[in-house]
Amino acid sequence: MHRIEMKKAIRILSFLLPVLLVGAIPVQSKVYIDINAPAFQRFPIAITDFYDLGESAPVGDMPIWFSDIIGSKLDMTGFFRVIDKKAFLENPEKQAFTAADINFQDWSVLKVDFLLKGGFIVKDQDLTVEFRLYDVVEGRMILGRRYQGKLNDRLKMVLKFIDEMLVELTGESGVFDTKIAVVGKSGTTSEIYLIDFDDTNTVKLTNFKSLTMMPSWSPDGDYITFTSYRDGNPDHYVLRRKPFSYRRISAFNGLNLAGPWSPDGKKMLTVLTKDGNEEIYIRDFTNNSLKRITNNPAIDVSPVWSPDGENIAFVSDRSGSPQIFVMNADGGEVRRLTYEGNYNTSPSWSPKGNRIAFEGRAGGAFQIFTINEDGSGLVQVTFEPGGCEDPTWSPNGLYIAFATRQRGEAKVCIITANGLNFRPLKGARGISSFQGPSWSPHMGTP
Amino acid sequence: MIRHRFLTTAAVIFFAAAFVMVAGCAKQQALEESVAGTTPAVVVADDKSGVLAPGEKKELAVAESVVEDKDAALKAAALEEQAAREKAEKERQQQLLTEAAAFEDIGFDFDKYDLKPEARAAIQKLGEWLLANQAFVVTVEGHCDERGTTEYNLALGDRRANAAAEYLVALGVPAKRITTISYGEELPLDPGHNEEAWTKNRRDHFVITIKN
Known part of the structure; x- marks a missing residue:
């Protein structure tokens, strides 16, 4: 995907921001994970390093910070098994952010059920982050969210997304606010x-x-x-x-x-x-x-x-x-x-x-x-x-x-x-x- | 000693007062004779019954100074005696408290609060001691081992403390001299996590103090 198009997409998405952030949309979602099943297995998920969508400021280790923190928090929920990045086949240089750009074959061979990708734009102390959760088997996005806020609030944004993700996949909200x-x-x-x-x-x-x-x-x-x-x-x-x-x-x-x-x-x-x-x-x-x-x-x-x-x-x-x-x-x-x-x-x-x-x-x-x-x-x-x-x-x-x-x-x-x-x-x-x-x-x- | 000193002082005052009264009466009688029929106000105005003749005054002063010297000596002796008695009393109480501290904890079985025969024997000794030493009160602390719930163990500790308290009352110790408190599993005697530690920790502990 071209960067220009991406920016355009982000601008369009920005209008949706308040709605998406409230998180109160009654989504009749399919419950992917029956967490009450006695023989429940953790779901394998891959999380790629986040893309710098802004190219404006030096971002340091932000791409890795996002993928690592999400991985550790998801691991903590007990519902996901986070796949080691070393096993990834996808070229990290290629910004495969949308379903059209992702080669889902690269992920299905790793026996990954879910793929999580994200991108961010840093401008001074302001941060915009977009998260996208893909169903690898079906080759489609099942949850997309974008948050805007201060750079210091990035952990809150991560936890907020994880919460939405848990609602989507399990029918229950997470407990990171407890x-x-x-x-x-x-x-x-x-x-x-x-x-x-x-x-x-x-x-x-x-x-x-x-x-x-x-x-x-x-x-x-x-x-x-x-x-x-x-x-x-x-x-x-x-x-x-x-x-x-x-x-x-x-x-x-x-x-x-x-x-x-x-x-x-x-x-x-x-x-x-x-x-x-x-x-x-x-x-x-x-x-x-x-x-x-x-x-x-x-x-x-x-x-x-x-x-x-x-x-x-x-x-x-x-x-x-x-x-x-x-x-x-x-x-x-x-x-x-x-x-x-x-x-x-x-x-x-x-x-x-x-x-x-x-x-x-x-x-x-x-x-x-x-x-x-x-x-x-x-x-x-x-x-x-x-x-x-x-x-x-x-x-x-x-x-x-x-x-x-x-x-x-x-x-x-x-x-x-x-x-x-x-x-x-x-x-x-x-x-x-x-x-x-x-x-x-x-x-x-x- | 205090009583002794009081009597001495009282005697001195009594004799002094008696002397004054006798002298006063004699004088008043003479006065009444000479001014018979006058108003009582005059009598009162002229009444010098409280005033001693110079010689009499001196005599009394000497007596007073003797009494004072004697009094000071008595006072010192009294203080000394009192201190000694307080010390002895303190020592006695200390000895009693040492005695009291020797009353051993009584043990219980797991999840039980009934008194075992050896526990009854121990409480009987404590009861006799408390009846012989009325100045002391007892707090019965109920304790449990760490196994099981905090709340259930607080209840169990409460039952254990009450079991000993009720037996003490049955032995004749007034209930107002007995306090109970449960610490549940919170204050183990032995911090270990084995049968030996648990056995020690399931206990009633007796804290004996002097009544306020």
Whole structure:
């Protein structure tokens, strides 16, 4: 393709920019990848170095930066296998950017399913990037996007495109705009930390120098609730992220355990021992009331809402050993969910609503399992020798984060919901252990 | 000692007052005789009952100075005695606290919070000690091993602490002298990840302090 034509094409495309950028176009796309299939294989994809479409400024390693960063982020999603550039047959000097200019034979012989190409124009601090995703077998473009912005925003543009690409191929948006709250422990104190999904940034959220744990996000991602021994007793707090502030919302004698917000953000689940033993309560913020929904001499803890807010899964040892139960949101119709094994705890309800993840014993160690909400379809998803605990779902329901132990170190890891693509998070230096993860909702921007 | 000093001072004041009163009464009687029928106001104005004759005053002053000297000595002795007693008391409490610190943790089985026979025996000793030493209170800390969920373990630790607390109450220790707190799996005694460490970590720990 001639450069002049390309520029013309870019000018025409520029008019479409606002529409394309919003990304809210309801595209009835074919779902290429069934990510819920148990035998799911990563899709081979080739990413060529990006073309300099502007020839105006020195671009340095920008062509390689784009292809490499996209490759590493796509690898992180667990849905793609990025083909080594050394295997490419196409002449990199030739700007084969459009379907007409690409020789798809060059790619199909490499057994590549998808080909991703891109070009950019740099003008002072302004950057225009165009991404094109091709289906190699069909020899056609299946997704094209162009973004304009500042040079410094190029990573955001990359993540935005990957998100669109995931929607196109899997029917689900990505989670590069999410964080995972974890409990970082050091000696006899623990604090809440926030780690980005792609593990590029870790922020220490609390600094109470006491035991602080059990973080849980508000549906808008602006608030985090947790339990802390800050004032000597395990009390319940709510923290606002920006601007930073926090307050203690419950300090009864005994346990004041933080639980998740309801999907509408108006209520919160909590466990209190103020009435003599562990019971589950709903705290309603609209009228500041506290309603007890369990009444049993056994331990009742770890309540979580179903995504529609109509049911609550929780842990109880009322049948002799800790098991997962489900009840209506008003406490009625309690039914036992798990029967396998004698220790099943830590339920986490998939945002998709169909599966509940929990930790149970398998052999000598704890592992993560998932089960349908009617108690059928039990699947063991982790097989780590060091054991796995505390599962939490990503907001798109495609991943589960959990705590595990590797070579004596407690770490938070991510897997795809089918149990593949194990990825430990690095976290922060100087912290001996990371545990108790809680996945944020979508935040909108990476 | 304080009491002793008080009595001495009180006696001195009593005798001085008695002397004054006797002298005053005698004088007043004479005055009333000479001015019989006059108004009480005159009587009051002329009443010198509080004033001592010069000789009497001197005598009292001597007595007072003697008392003062004696008082200072007593005061010093009292302070010394008090310090010694406080020290002894402190030592005794320290010794008791050392004694209290020797009460060992009681162990539990995995996912259990019922008291084992040896745990009951240990709590009985603690109970007897608390009944004998009323100035002390106890905090029962419930702990778990690292296996299982944070929340479930907090609940389990709560149950373990309460099990010991309830037994202490049954033994006659007033409930208001017992506090419980669960630390779940958060504060292991042994940081290891094996059966030996887990056994040590499933425990109630007793923290005995002096009542405020």
